[in-house]
Amino acid sequence: MLAYSYLFFFVALISVGPIPKKVKLFLLFVILSFFAGTRLDIDNDYGLYEYNIQYIESSIKDFATRDSPMEWCMYIIPNFLKLFIQSKVEIINYTFLTFAFLGVGIKLIAINRLTPFFFLSIILYTANLYFMQEMTTIRAGVATGIFLWSIKDIEENRNKIFFVKLGCAFLFHYSSIVFVMTWLLHKFNVKYKWLILGLCLAMLVPILNLNFIEILHLNVISDKADAYMKIQEYEEKKLNLFNFKIIISLFYLIIFYWQRNKISVVGFDLLLKIHFLSLILFFLFSTTGLTFSLRTFELLSIIQVILYPLIILCFMSKLRIWGYLLVMGTSFIFFYYNIFIADFLKEYTSWLF
Template sequence: MVILIIFLALFAGTRLDIDQDYHMYYKNFLYIEDSLKDFNNREISIEYNIFFLPHFFEIFFNNNLTVVRSVFLTFALLGVSTKLIAIKKYSDYFFLSVISYMSYLYFMMEMTTIRAGVAAGFYLLSIKALEEKNNKVFFAIVAVCFFFHSSSILFLLPWILNKIRLQIKYYYLLIFISFLSAVFKINVLTLLLLDRIFPRVDTYMKVMEWQKEDETNIFNFRTLFALLMVVLFAFFYKKLKDVKYFDLLFKIHMVSIILFFFLSTSAQVFSTRSFELLSVVQILLYPMILKAFHPKLRILGWTLIFAFSLIQLYYIISVADIYKPYKSWFFN
């Protein structure tokens, strides 16, 4: 596993300008403010990891380019290692979980949304604490998540729902209601006045209007497959509910869909990234479908996960047009 972590971290962390967010991060790391006071006075606030990591590596390196590369590599190492350690600890199907991870989330989180990637990795490690209601450990991990990405506040929603012991039928109901809100284009953010409470929400919505951003496609492939898995897991729920971590992971999975639908009429950046942030649990949850089948029929579960992973991989590499041809300062 150590070799896999090193390879995946190097592949993602040494990439050059191949993704949409690379230049933004490169400039932030290269031209970081000298003082914390100046950093806090930024017109658009950003998480403190952007300030502290470059300055940490400046202790060891005098070359700005080396500092920038070190920060990128650190994000990749943290994002990859946390997820693979979580897979090793919590998944009964290590290989399938790794395949699920590498077919999509590895590219999106470790090679594009790198702050969210690290936050999601640490959140995956908190599953045991969340399951066992070890609040001290859970909130300590969420604090680390928040240091890397402010959207980690979403991680508290499953904790709240788990705390009040919301019955499974209400999750199904919320999926239905959130789907209707998406179909009838009800903007939940403005309805709940969240654009007035949180300045960043209002900023994103104004940017969306200015850029004339396309509407979120609520019938995209990943969402449809996520709904398919909800149907399958709901059908086998009685059989699977006592499997360790299943009930918790399944509910978090449904929360990610609920948020996606509720936020789909506001901005793609909210709906898609909130879905992807919480969908990190899929790499532990989806392989559990094997436990629903008789041992002689588990090939059906393997086929389902493999097929989905291959389609995801094909989509993100050949269809989505997100990445340029791969370049690396280490491998080339």
């Protein structure tokens, strides 16, 4: 696991270093993209991606009518690469690299535009969602990058641009439909009292053992939801409702809601409401299995890299060092858990060396 530690150290060093912002962004893009994009079989999803890329249909008609529907990015990217590359192994390798370029690149653009605390946002991203998305659920990684990129469009009521970006995200992950809910939060200016009520009711779902995929017939409407329901039958691990990531999320939620009047950053209100929504959906779908609940939560959790550092503004000027330490501590907890405790990444290997 030494390679992951070195990566985290170098990313932190570059982010905080006294070099121009454009140089930082370029270096971060190269390092993070190639590290994720050239890795071999080190995660649980790699084999399935490798198989799908290798045997993807060449005909649009065949792909559109396949028995198990798949996002269009899995057709477009490999078949585009086939125009220039003949080797199946190289097509697989460069498909992964393309996903990494898109996922990392779009996120860096969005982070640079949205955060007033660049260093903290970068280490939060690298410590957690980089490993969860760019190194594992690569399609979701691109979709969440596009969503983060669209936050300003929601805030500034650029509805057409938002829905164009949503359509692009949908090409990478059908679950991107959940991003419409964030637009609705802003469009109808949903009050915090309704979000608090929604969260309290959602927390009752696991107690009452309600299954909202079945109640809302999502397994009939969506093949993806139906697949998650079937996966639940074979899951050995049960969902820990109050795992450390949820506890951390609830901690930041309480602090931000309590201190919300102290934060005047444009977009904060929307970010906090999306944070509420991510927890509501986590508990709402908690009885449908580990995969569906956590992955729905993680899709929206990308906003944490912008939201969490804003906790610094909750402290008085003389005490803001504690805000920095809090966010850095959160990042290190995420990193330690993802690399040394969670069992989803193997020892790093790359086809570059």
